[in-house]
Amino acid sequence: MDPIRNPYAPGAGQRPPELAGRDRELAQFEITLERVAAGRPDRSMVLSGLRGVGKTVLLNALRSQAVGRAWGTGKVEARPEQSIRVPLAQAVHAAVREVAHRHRDPDRVDEVVSVLKSFALRTGVEGRKGTRWTPPVDVVAARGRADSGDLELDLVELFTDVALLAQDLGVGIALFVDEMQDVAGPELGALCGAGHEISQQGSPLLLVGAGLPHLPVALAASKSYAERLFRYVSVDRLPREMADRALQVPAATEDVEFEPSALDELYRMTDGYPYFVQAYGKVTWDVAVGTPITAADVREAAPEAEAELALGFFGARFERATPAERDYLTAIADLGADRGDAAVPTAEIARHLARRPQSLSPARDGLIKKGLVYAAERGSVAFTVPHFGRFLRAR
Incomplete structure (x- = not known):
């Protein structure tokens, strides 16, 4: 079939044409956004699971929901051996920009940005590697606010000011941290501590993290109350019905169908892992000569799909x-x-x-x-x- 019309999209963090099997998480986050914006307490969310199950895709979908409700949002991708302070400052800066242009008091915005600047300029005080960065804003850094060098204290002060700015507009701030397991233990504890304090204040700020399966354990080790601070969501492979949906819905937009035996074969090969579903679906589409797609098409495409995975998904990691x-x-x-x-x-x-x-x-x-x-x-x-x-x- 025409490869240009191929609807499948295997890629790191790339949203598939049909985000199957994640309706519950999306619906729950909608409720969380509504509750927090209305001043009602609710927990932030942590997604955990193996690579290739769609954690980053879901994280980005949650961020899109917040953007759709006019929240200020920012995203961090944590890296080993790098302090989280600068990436967090950049994420907060992005969130402030999304709400600042709607605020009627420019002086109020400048006050918050000056605190952000003072926070960013404390780069390196945690003793970890990090790139120095200064927010591109024409304001003087505040003194005595979010600049103590104690990351937890500074985050509490920064988050408080930023959340209040959003609250003036009846919305909130949502910060998304991908690869959260790579945040060092003390900094992970600081994030939890600041999130805990902000939650107790009732300020409209959410921390949403995503990481590998041991992330909940790492969070619990950093702060004893972390298990109650977040709503933990295990992102796993898709059940059969959802894996079929991820294949059939995009194909239907191109008037293409699958024989039941083809879906059987695809699920056997992919085990319902979202990345594999997209990878095998894409190659099978290119091999098939027409609709409906058959089990023979799947088996013919399998060696090519396996070779691509062996080179990119598996091989690159092994090397x-x-x-x-x-x-x-x-x-x-x-x-x-x-x-x-x-x-x-x-x-x-x-x-x-x-x-x-x-x-x-x-x-x-x-x-x-x-x-x-x-x-x-x-x-x-x-x-x-x-x-x-x-x-x-x-x-």
């Missing part, structure tokens, strides 16, 4: 690992073959490699920092990428 880390990954894959690639105890990995557990700690820690594995529970690790074990065993 980032050192030789010692690759041995560790291969051991997890070998041991996970009979357990559906579930978490593997680190002690078993050490026995498999005939090594002392302590000698493998650098490889394990390096893989966690690179986002290839996560500590599923105490004393065990699992892949952050679905089907990664299958890929390694096939090499």
Whole structure:
């Protein structure tokens, strides 16, 4: 069929033509936006799950909802070894710009921007790497407000002022943090602490995070009350009905249908993981000669889809690992073959490699920092990428 009309969109954070299976989360966030704007308390949200399940897509969809309600919004993508202060300052600046032009008191806006500037200029005080950045605004930085160097205290003061600015307009501020597991523990605690204080004040500001499956544990470790501060949403693979919907609805816009056996085959190959659904759907469309798409089309397209995933989705990640880390990954894959690639105890990995557990700690820690594995529970690790074990065993 015509590849130009191909409706499927595999890509990092790229919204698919049909965002299937996320209606509940979108509906809940609409309620949260309404409640917070009306001065009623509600919890912020944290999304967690493996790579390729659509966390970033859902995070962006939630942000679009806030934009649609005229909220000020900003987004951060956390990175290892980088302080969160400057990215947060940039996100807050974006949020302020979205509401400032509607505010009737320019002096009030300048006061808030001056506090933001003082916050941004404290770059480096947390002792972590970060790029210095100054908001492109013609105001003098405030003194004695959000500039103490204590990130939690500074965030409380900054968030308070920014939220009140939005409250003047009957809206709020929503800040979205992707790859939240990469925020260092002390800074994660500062974020939670500031969010907790803002929530107690009843200020209209929401923090929405997304990260790998161990993010809820990291948040709980940073602040004991974090488990009550957020509404936790586990973003998982799509059930069969939703996976079919993700394929059928876009195809229907082009007057194309799938045979039931083709949908059976696609679900067997993708396990309902959204990224794989899009990847296999795209290649299958290009291979098929017409409608309806058949199981034979799916099977013919499978090697090409697998080759693309092996090169881009899996291979690029594997190439980032050192030789010692690759041995560790291969051991997890070998041991996970009979357990559906579930978490593997680190002690078993050490026995498999005939090594002392302590000698493998650098490889394990390096893989966690690179986002290839996560500590599923105490004393065990699992892949952050679905089907990664299958890929390694096939090499």
